[in-house]
Amino acid sequence: MxxxxxxxxxxxxxxxxxxxxxxxxxxxxxxxxxxxxxxxxxxxxxxxxxxxxxxxxxxxxxxxxxxxxxxxxxxxxxxxxxxxxxxxxxxxxxxxxxxxxxxxxxxxxxxxxxxxxxxxxxxxxxxxxxxxxxxxxxxxxxxxxxxxxxxxxxxxxxxxxxxxxxxxxxxxxxxxxxxxxxxxxxxxxxxxxxxxxxxxxxxxxxxxxxxxxxxxxxxxxxxxxxxxxxxxxxxxxxxxxxxxxxxxLPTAIQVAMFALIGGLGTVSGPIWGTLLVVPIAEAARGWLGAGANGLHGLVYGVVLVAVVLTMPHGLVGSIGPWLRRRFGAARAVDPTRIAAPVTGDAIARPPIGPVILEAQGLTRRFGGLIATNDVSLTLREGEVLGVIGPNGAGKTTLFNLLSGFLPPSAGTLRVMMPDGSWVTPSAPHAFAAAGVARTFQIVQPFAGLSVLENVMLGAFHQTRSATEARRIAEEVATRCGLGALLLAEARSLTVGGAKRLEVARALAMGPRILLLDEVMAGLNPADVTAAVELVKAVRDSGVAVIAIEHVMAAIMAISDRIIVINSGRMIAEGTPDEIARNPAVIEAYLGEDYVHVAA
Structure with missing residues (x-):
């Protein structure tokens, strides 16, 4: 239509x-x-x-x-x-x-x-x-x-x-x-x-x-x-x-202005912007002759100011959504998509596989500050590795090193490919190609896009077809409890919804390694429980997970192993029970006066 x-x-x-x-x-x-x-x-x-x-x-x-x-x-x-x-x-x-x-x-x-x-x-x-x-x-x-x-x-x-x-x-x-x-x-x-x-x-x-x-x-x-x-x-x-x-240069500015007036980023907006401004300016110059020399610039300026003040998203960007709400047919919501995230009981957990990520001596310096100092770790297929530590310990810097957002000042990092070969990626898109996906500590949704389009951007990592990407996105969004919100703008989501959206976007990439950066921080208890079950379901599908988390009950529940970072150094590694009783960990969190509670 x-x-x-x-x-x-x-x-x-x-x-x-x-x-x-x-x-x-x-x-x-x-x-x-x-x-x-x-x-x-x-x-x-x-x-x-x-x-x-x-x-x-x-x-x-x-x-x-x-x-x-x-x-x-x-x-x-x-x-x-x-x-x-x-x-x-x-x-x-x-x-x-x-x-x-x-x-x-x-x-x-x-x-x-x-x-x-x-x-x-x-x-x-x-x-x-x-x-x-x-x-x-x-x-x-x-x-x-x-x-x-x-x-x-x-x-x-x-x-x-x-x-x-x-x-x-x-x-x-x-x-x-x-x-x-x-x-x-x-x-x-x-x-x-x-x-x-x-x-x-x-x-x-x-x-x-x-x-x-x-x-x-x-x-x-x-x-x-x-x-x-x-x-x-x-x-x-x-x-x-x-x-x-x-x-x-004035012509270049005019062309950009037509797109701005019509609606930046919309397909038809530049045409509407041109249709609004050019006839007025050209007709004025034609009717008034030499007396209108330069008048087109005034017309452009007046229209631009009026549109920016009244319709900041341009003609199509402002009027289009209103017309769709007023006259567009409402899309029915499939009741099966309103379900909560898939629980960990959906499939049996496979055995933990071989090492698929290996870091040796990772160090990152910012001038005289050493944010990450000689950190070594391994991650196995289907394993959940928890990363904990006080605020400012260097955990997010470690994640940036593990996903290519920061190059290490020293140390090596390699990822095993599905065919068994090892690669050393050097940029975020290369890490993604190696099967590494991540979320961010401060959520970064594509705010102007819908939930469906956000998840499709992850799905495009697996396919070039928009139809197939949409199918993958709908399936993953449903798994993450977002099925009823597919058409909602990402900026309208709650904190919990935005965090689930980031997880869904990462999962839609079909990763083998998933880096979760505080996805449970700020959530209410019900959302934390749902997030724990979602991580377990991801783990049970064979995806390896590295999770930074401050919600201790959650990280203890999902982790097979935990490493503890303090002042950029790894001070402990072990099972959740071993970490909970480790004197060095207790001292890092509570101070040396509480070391005796380890007993």
Missing amino acids: RAAAAIAGLFALFAVPFWVIPAYDAEAAGFWQHIFVTIFVFAAMACAWNILGGFAGQLSLGQTIFYGIGGYAAALMNQHFGLIPWIGMFAGAAVSVVVAVLIAWPCLRLRGPFFTLSTIAFLEVIRLLAIHFKDWTGGSAGLPVPMFVGTELRIGWSWMLFREKENYLVIAFGLLVLALIASWLVRRSRLGFSLVAVREREDAARAVGINTTAVKLSAFAISAGLTSLVGSFHGIYLNFIDPETMFS
């Missing part, structure tokens, strides 16, 4: 300038058709930018680099080699993808405003290079699009030059549809989920096995290629190309 409505809306958007306006007012048709060509061009660029800036959350203001490369590629290949613009269009897109990767590789190591400033710097460098190589580009004076071979006028579809604006409308609309379809496909793919995860919480994205650099590079490349295609067409349409127009 929604797909049919979207197709109908696109058809109506094209029909207005192509048929309706010429039939209603033939004299004004050319003016309005020009406005709609501009709308389609900017909407396509906004959709392309939204893949990087909306889905991935990377605020690039250098996207007109690729718009300009596309424009110059089509014109220069036409001028110097006599090639039709269609060839130059795709050649420019290929060059833009290469340039995007070269620019993104250093820039993506920067965060926040520093990344944005670096993209502006690259835009200025490219603009100056276009001015400098004037023998090819015409320099600051620019160059006209070649329209003649001798005295013969190059006109028609081959040369992308027409007397009637209807043909330009067809091409511009086709580029918009292409950008929209690409955006839709990306958002619903594994890549799209990964990009949104990076935007929401990059550390949590790394924990579910996402190579954050690779997915951001992919978004940069796709966005650049689409933007370049649009730039090639628009340069031919304008009939003149110069560095100030093709590598324009």
Whole structure:
């Protein structure tokens, strides 16, 4: 139903300038058709930018680099080699993808405003290079699009030059549809989920096995290629190309603003943002003439301020959820999904297997502070290893070492693969590939996504199919007691629900080793009991577990072995009974005055 409505809306958007306006007012048709060509061009660029800036959350203001490369590629290949613009269009897109990767590789190591400033710097460098190589580009004076071979006028579809604006409308609309379809496909793919995860919480994205650099590079490349295609067409349409127009910072800002007004990270938001702003600004300039010079900037500013103050999530991001609540059909909840988490009695516990993780002499220094000092441990298949110690003992630092979030200053760590070989991962996504999943001490859900989408991000580690990932996510969420909350936003969950969600997201990865960082802290007794049963069920499925916990009754109930960390050092190791009576452990927790209670 929604797909049919979207197709109908696109058809109506094209029909207005192509048929309706010429039939209603033939004299004004050319003016309005020009406005709609501009709308389609900017909407396509906004959709392309939204893949990087909306889905991935990377605020690039250098996207007109690729718009300009596309424009110059089509014109220069036409001028110097006599090639039709269609060839130059795709050649420019290929060059833009290469340039995007070269620019993104250093820039993506920067965060926040520093990344944005670096993209502006690259835009200025490219603009100056276009001015400098004037023998090819015409320099600051620019160059006209070649329209003649001798005295013969190059006109028609081959040369992308027409007397009637209807043909330009067809091409511009086709580029918009292409950008929209690409955006839709990306958002619903594994890549799209990964990009949104990076935007929401990059550390949590790394924990579910996402190579954050690779997915951001992919978004940069796709966005650049689409933007370049649009730039090639628009340069031919304008009939003149110069560095100030093709590598324009104000144009880059406008494109980002259209996506922001329409709704960042939504598929159709950039189109609605463009439809709202461009007609007002262009009509004002057309009606008022020279007296409206610069008025479009004022229009952009007023609309932006109004939307940000009244609809901070943009038009689609704010109105869309309201429409779904008001007119959308409610999804029935399957009563079988409201059950509590699966208990440990569901399957018999298999025997503990061979060692699958081995750490020797792990040490982590932060300047003069030694957070973890010469810690060695082993973990066996199907075993639960508890890690306890006072606050500040270095337990979470140890977890960060065991999951690749921190490199050790000294020591070695290796993980056994299913085929029996041993590997030494060096990054979170490599640990995930080796079968290691983790939760965080401070829960890190992808707050803007639903419970189902959160768990799907873990499931994508096992499959590239969105359908299969959804099936896995629903099954795991039900096991963790979240079946009735699949459509709820993660930010709406209670503390206990958020902790179960993190466990579900980790389990959906299909791990062989699960690191649980204080998943029972802050829970009420009923939730603690449910969490204990869930850990036992995970253990009984053959997954090895390392659990940091301060709830002593719980850690004693689930652990086969316990190690105790104090001041970065491992001070004790043994069974729960042995640890409970160990004088060094009692002293670490209660002080030396209580050592006598060990008896």
